[in-house]
Amino acid sequence: MAKKDLNTSGKTSGLDANRKKEIMGIIVISIAVLLGLSILSYNPEDYQYARSISFLDLFNPDANSRLVQNWLGPVGAYISHYLVHSLFGYTSIILALIVGYHGWHIFRRRDIRELGWLTVLSVWGMILLSTFIGWLNAHASFPDDSIWSGTAGVAIAQVLYNITNIGSIIILSVLMLITLLMFVDRDLQKTIDNMKLWMENLQEKLDERRAARQLRKEEKAKEREERIAQKRAEQEKKKEEQAAQKKQKQEEKELQKKEIAEAESEEEPVKPAPSIDEIVEKSEEQDREKREQEKAEAGTLDTRQRATLEKEEEIDEDEDDIEVSVYVGKGEEQADEKDLDKMNKKKAKEVPVIKYKFPKVDLLDPPPAEGNEVDLEEIKENKRIILDKLKRHKIEIVGINAIVGPTVTLYELEPAPDVKISKIESYSNDLKMATASKGLRMLSPIPGKSAVGIEVPNSTRETVYIKEVINTKKFVETDMTLPVAFGKTIENEVFMIDLTKMPHLLIAGATGSGKSVGINTIITCLLYKCHPDNLKFVMVDPKKIELSLYRNIQNHFLAMLPDSDEPIITDTTKAQETLESLCKEMDDRYDLLKMAMVRDIKSYNEKFKTGELDEELGHRHLPYIVVIIDELADLMMTAGKQIEEPIARLAQLARAIGIHLVVATQRPSVNVITGTIKANFPARIAYQVASKVDSRTILDQGGADQLIGMGDMLFNNGTGMVRIQNAFVSTEEVEKINTFIGQQAGYKEPFHLPIIKDDTGDIPDPLEDIDEYFEAAAKLVVIHQQGSVSLLQRKLKIGYNRAGRIIDQLFNAGIVGPYQGSTARDVLVQDEDELQELLDNLDEYEG
Structure with a gap:
């Protein structure tokens, strides 16, 4: 019972303390209102009347106190005289605002110590404004009235003028500007950058409205022209119909005259004249034959134009009856130039932590206007060689299709029912020699099809540019969390996958095969779709030059140890410390998810955003962390197990809490890609490698040794193998993107990883x-x-x-x-x- 009374008294005392704060806040706000009323109703004559009032006059209705016009009476006259006349003029109203703001903080039971900086800056601004107005009154031919500046403002301005003469107004103007910027934000650079961004956004909105008005004008003009053209067409149609009716009547009259003449002359009978319907039918038939003849002639002029992106063309040969169907994928639908920028603007407004502007598509180099044409002669020759070689070994092929990609052409062979696939596969080297290709890869059979595939490199390969991939509707409108568009498949489709679904990526390939460009492609895609508040990179680059360009975005996108000197990790010891720190971050995040009773980072951030999680308990917004390791072999040589253990632990556990690994190496051996690492990286990319052993090490099967380099790669995520031509992003493009992001006002420091305590x-x-x-x-x-x-x-x-x-x-x-x-x-x-x-x-x- 005593314990219950104690709890009750504790609650009551807490309520009383809160009630006292509310009452105190109301009193302070009231004082601020009265102080403001006395300043606003200041009258220079009130002070003389107030001085002549005695104590007894306060009770006399006819006393001088009735002459005081101040809204607070004689008390207000005294207060306003000292504040407005003697001190800082009407700018003293800032004091009333400061007192009122303090009262509001007390009423809301907030800590008034937070207002220290604002209070000091407000008082300084009041004095500075009073001095500025006093200088104008004294030296700029303004009316000699100190009601706005006060006596103190004029005196300070006069002293400053005596010291620096005309330079005093320049000093005051600069101080006014600095004070104004500090009111907006204490970080002057950030304030200036925000003003530049605001002006750029305003200019963009004006340009968009101007373009929209121009578009509406063009549409109205086009509609007007269409209406006029439609009216003209209707008039011409009416004229033609009238002319046709007249002609028909004349022909009928002539026919009647001929019939009468023939009946009168008893000559031998002749065939009756054809009817009008027969004449029209005959003319239509002649026109149809003429059009078909023109089509045939046009088709023989240019066979390359017949192989379009949406049609299939049959190539017949005299030596056999097998036909090859050529198919060229039509590619992804390109988005408008401003679609990605518009979506990114909306996304930037949803995360108002910092004012961030996503990189524009204009920073990327446009692909050349002329596209690579389909070489039907090359396809025809390869078809003849393949069929001839297999025919010599008594392998019968029923049908063959050719799918033309940017790098290779896939020939789909349909063998006869009694042909063994292993027999076709055994002649892969013979076919490679016969076609004289750099790398020939055989699929036996093609997954999901009853056919054998032979991939033959094109004589002229097509470069896939990063802008072609990013500026597609598939990439612009995607709802993936961490979308990565690697490039284009053989069907000319953009291959895109979510990094959170992989959840980790292992990349391997020989020197010069395109690994570094592939890593830049991954980072570029993420920079174009992710806000700095939601994504951080940890970059480990033992080669020290591959990822150095990204140091410009350290305050936006990079995560690092607090005591680290460089944002890009190049030292093995620092790499080990960072990976161990990431393990600590992983454990901390799992503790937060456990407290929040959620299963993944997405649910946790949604719960934190809605205010269901208390920050005092350590809850915070958790960004995704993508760890980029550009050369694993160097780390494994120098640190071995000490590097392997944290990588394996992160790969096993870090998926749910938003830490994803992208690990690359140019030496895919079992010493580097160990069994522990390999088992936890289901998604793998293989560029060109030197031997089949290396291909099996990275992909668990051959094929990577038959790639032809320069971004030609195989992607395997456990469900099947896909051949992709990696999108090309140049060093200049990466530099422009990083410069664009780095020039913006970001966070004050990079995202800091936890420090491992030394035990x-x-x-x-x-x-x-x-x-x-x-x-x-x-x-x-x-x-x-x-x-x-x-x-x-x-x-x-x-x-x-x-x-x-x-x-x-x-x-x-x-x-x-x-x-x-x-x-x-x-x-x-x-x-x-x-x-x-x-x-x-x-x-x-x-x-």
Whole structure:
């Protein structure tokens, strides 16, 4: 019972304290209102009347107090005299506003210490404005009236004028401008950038309205012309109908005259004249024959024009009856030039943390106007070679289709029912030699089709530009979270996939095959669709030059350790620290998701946005983090297990909390792409590699060794293999995009990853409990000059864990060097005498 009373009294005291704050806030607001009324109703004559009023006059209705015109009476006259006349004129109203704002904060039970900077800046602005007006009154031929500046404002202006003469107005103007900018935002650079963005947006809106008006005018003019043309056509049609009726009547009269003449003359009978319907029918038949003849002649003039993007053309040959159907994909529908910019503007308004402007499509280089034509002669020749080679080996083909892509042409062969697919596959090298192609890849069979595929490189390959991919409706209107458009498939379709669905990507390929361009393509696609508040990059670049251009966007899109000097990680030690920090960030995020009772980052951010999660409990908006590692082989060589473990842990667990890995290497060997890493990267990209072994390492099957380089790649996400021509993005385009983003006002600092606490202080010194085999192990290591665990296991016949602890003790004693991955540790002691001296010193230390 006592406990209940205590709780009740605690709640009551809390309510009383809140009620006191509300009452105090109302009182302060009232004082501010009265103060403002006294200043606004200031009259210079009121002060004289107020001074002549005695205490008894306050109770006399006919006293001088009735002459005071101030809305607060004699009290208001005194207050307004000192504030308006003696101090800072009508600008003293700022004091009333400051007091009122403080009262509102007290009423709302907010901390008034937050208003310290605003209060100081407001008082400074009041004094500065009063001085500026006082200078104008004194030296700019303004009316000599200090009601706006006050006596203090005029005095300060006069002192400043005596010191700097005419330069005083320049000083005051600069101070006024700086104060105004600081009122908007204390970051002057950010304020100026925001003003530039506002002016650019205003100019764009004006241009859009001007373009819309021009478009409406053109549409109205076009409608007017169409109406006029329609009226003219109707009039001409009426005239033609009238002329036809007249002609028909004349012909009928002539026919009647002929019939009468023939009946009168009894000559031998002749055939009756054809009717009008027969004449019209005959003329239509002649016109039809003429049109068909013209089509046939036009078709023989240019066979290349007949292979359009939407039609199939049959090529017949005399030597056999098999026909090849040529199909060229029509490609994705291109979006309007401003569609992506409009959607990005809407998206930028939805996330008002910073004023951010998405990069424009105009920053990308336009593809050349002329497109690559389909070489039907090449297709015809390849078809003849393939059929001839297979026919020599008694392999019967029933039908063949050719699908022309930007890099290769896929020939779909339909074999006879009694032909084995393995027999066709065994002649792949013969076909490669016969076609004299750089790389011929065979699909036996094509997934989802009852046909065998042969991919033959085109003699003239087509370059897929990044603008062709980004400026499509498929990319512009996508609702994917992290969309990545790699390039175009053989069917000329844009291949796009969501990085959150992969959820991690492994890239491998030989030097110069297009890996770096592929990574730039991934980053460019994400920059065009993601706001800085929702996406951060962690970039690891041991080569130090591939990702250096992205340092310009560090305050917008990059995440890094707080103590890191460079936004792009190039050092192996920093890379290891960063990956371990990402593991810590992953664990922290899972704790937040657990508290919020949600299963993924998307649900968590939606819940945080609606205000269901309390920031005081540590909840925050979680951006997606994309980790880009440009060369894994270098990290694995220098750090080995220490790098592999955090990568494998992130790959296993980080999908739900929005951390995704994009790992690239030019050496796809089992030492680099280990089984642990490989098992957690279902999505893989293979560019051209040197051997089938490398292809199997990255894709679990061959094919990558038959690619032809320069962005030609195979994508496998566990459901099937897709051949894609990677979109090309140049270094100049990347530089323009980064410059555009870097010039904007971003966050004050990059996104900071958590620091891993050093727990070495809690670990006991290994030398406190020295193993009994310590001295024997030290002598073995010095004799063999090899500091390895396996040596101690063999010679001392002990287990791995014990041998590992002894090696750690030898390291702490200074006998062996630090850990070096798979390589044995260096031995720091040269002979047994030096070792004995070191052991004696160690015994003295322990004693």
